Amino acid sequence: MSDASHPNTVSLPTDQELVLKVIPMPADCNASGDIFGGWVMAQVDLAGAVLPARRVRGRMVTVAVNEFIFKQAVKVGDILSFFSRIVRVGRTSVTVKVEVFAERFQLQGQYIKVTEANLTYVAVDDQGKPRPVPAE
Numbered sequence: 232m233s234d235a236s237h238p239n240t241v242s243l244p245t246d247q248e249l250v251l252k253v254i255p256m257p258a259d260c261n262a263s264g265d266i267f268g269g270w271v272m273a274q275v276d277l278a279g280a281v282l283p284a285r286r287v288r289g290r291m292v293t294v295a296v297n298e299f300i301f302k303q304a305v306k307v308g309d310i311l312s313f314f315s316r317i318v319r320v321g322r323t324s325v326t327v328k329v330e331v332f333a334e335r336f337q338l339q340g341q342y343i344k345v346t347e348a349n350l351t352y353v354a355v356d357d358q359g360k361p362r363p364v365p366a367e
Contacts, residue, residue, distance in 0.1 A: 239303065240341045243332055247314035250281040250329075257307050266305035271346055275299070275329050278313035279350040283325035286317070287354040288365055294324070297349040305345050308336035318349065323361040326351045 243249075253274055255266045276293055283291060305311065312332045319326040331346040356362045 239343045240338075241332070241344055243312065243342055244314050244330060247316040247328075247330065248282065249312060250315045251278040251311075251313040253311050253313075255305060255307055255309060255311065260307055264307065266307065266309075268301060271301070271305055271331070272296075272299065272348075274311070274313065275331065275346065275348050276350065278315055278331075279327045279329045279348070280352060282315050282317050282327055283352040286320065286325055286364060286367070287352070289354060289362075290357070291325075291352045291354050292359075293350060294353045295351040297326070297351060299346070299348040301346055303333070303343055303345040305331075305333055306335065309333040309345075310336075311345070312342070320364055320367075322363055324351050324353045325364060 259266050259270045261267055313329055315327050315329045317325060318328050327350055329348050332342040333345045334342055354362050354364050
């Protein structure tokens with residue numbers, strides 16, 4: 232759903248969980264003033280791990296970034312909201328979708344989607360070997 236005052240604005244998802252909010256700072260940006268993609272990726276990995284951690288109940292590792300799309304640049308001072316949902320639970324793995332929305336400093340209360348990603352985490356034992364994900 233778009234807001235007429237800014238063509239890219241959307242409503243925040245209601246079918247996903249808000250798992251992280253963060254504000255990027257000047258130390259996180261490149262020479263052009265945009266936030267480093269790698270910084271955004273690290274935040275997505277943290278946000279993506281929240282729901283699988285509840286399900287796995289123990290050690291887990293990121294094994295795949297199945298898809299990562301940068302839709303808009305992230306700017307210093309944006310308030311980033313990370314929403315996540317589990318899309319698949321396998322025998323030893325949990326795959327999640329993470330969507331990132333920016334509330335621009337100048338446009339408080341209006342959100343644009345800046346990034347979306349699908350990541351897979353695997354439950355591991357103390358030796359780092361895959362182990363079954365516990366039943367829900």
